[in-house]
């Protein structure tokens with residue numbers, strides 16, 4: 019069978035802890051499904067800064083360009099808060115997304131039945147939930163120019179004398195390509211897309227709405243498209259999340275809405291993501307797979323982290339980079355089975371408590387469930 023090349027970047031905080039469990043899963047697929055993986059390891063974020071004085075070296079960037087898929091744990095932490103902005107751990111992650119041109123960030127939020135009582139919302143609201151947020155990832159206010167912190171001239175009305183600037187900027191081409199990703203994905207799901215922006219207050223939102231509509235009318239008229247202001251969207255996500263199928267939105271709104279969607283599933287430790295670029299000559303996209311959560315400094319180093327978000331991110335790699343859809347489904351079913359068996363990390367303790375398992379035990383149980391399938 020094929021050989022797949024992977025660059026593993028565990029990063030900081032709980033990143034290395036959850037990635038160790040993914041490696042167990044990768045090893046299992048290598049040993050039991052005849053897949054062969056060519057795995058390299060690298061540093062990103064604070065870990066790279068500590069070793070090299072930069073959150074991402076040019077060598078690691080070049081390796082990321084060369085492999086079939088990058089797996090990223092998480093970056094950042096209080097230790098690095100004092101660093102100059104240009105070398106903060108988050109800059110390493112943003113450089114990877116930008117230089118790999120990973121414009122479509124797929125953030126599925128699925129509520130496993132075993133966890134329907136663990137959401138902060140009622141079971142009736144979240145049971146059976148299966149939505150997909152498609153977040154634009156390489157533009158918008160994260161990257162727009164001008165940006166910076168400047169002295170505000172001699173403005174006597176500005177106490178403190180400084181101004182902080184970021185720019186929300188979208189081109190029609192950037193909007194059209196991520197809209198196409200959303201429509202394509204919707205066709206393989208329930209054929210519904212809801213686009214979210216703030217066209218009522220932002221010109222970039224007006225352009226967003228017009229271009230998404232244009233792609234719909236010209237290329238995907240069969241898909242059911244609606245538009246919603248993003249603030250209403252945030253409310254609707256917690257009021258009745260199952261009204262949605264695919265949500266497409268910009269970089270910043272997508273960041274916020276996906277963290278909110280995480281709690282519908284029971285824990286931020288459950289949400290995987292795939293960051294995809296345009297299909298290459300071989301038909302596969304450039305890709306990075308990363309949990310939605312961060313480095314969780316409050317629980318790092320204690321074996322408490324939930325590795326499921328990172329493990330399900332690898333399932334997305336199997337599906338989107340390696341065309342191993344059956345293996346991806348098997349892995350998702352193994353996670354579902356372990357949860358149904360009542361195995362829980364600390365973030366999934368319900369109001370009645372119980373005894374949580376460690377990060378490593380959760381990984382072992384998922385691997386064991388794979389073997390039983």
Ligand code: NAD
Nearest residue numbers: 092093094095286287310311312313314316317323324365
């Ligand atoms: P966070 O996602 O790291 O943590 C938020 C809360 O969720 C914490 O209470 C944490 O303990 C909990 N949590 C997160 N993941 C968990 C898991 N797998 N299992 C159990 N509990 C989990 O967000 P934050 O605290 O705002 O940010 C911490 C650092 O992470 C910051 O430096 C931030 O910039 C960075 N960050 C990185 C990424 C990334 O690398 N993709 C994403 C978000 C935040």
Ligand code: IPM
Nearest residue numbers: 093094108111112273310312
């Ligand atoms: C995420 C994170 C990142 C983002 C940070 C760490 C750069 O919050 O992946 O959701 O804002 O995109």
Ligand code: MN
Nearest residue numbers: 273274277310
């Ligand atoms: Mn985020």
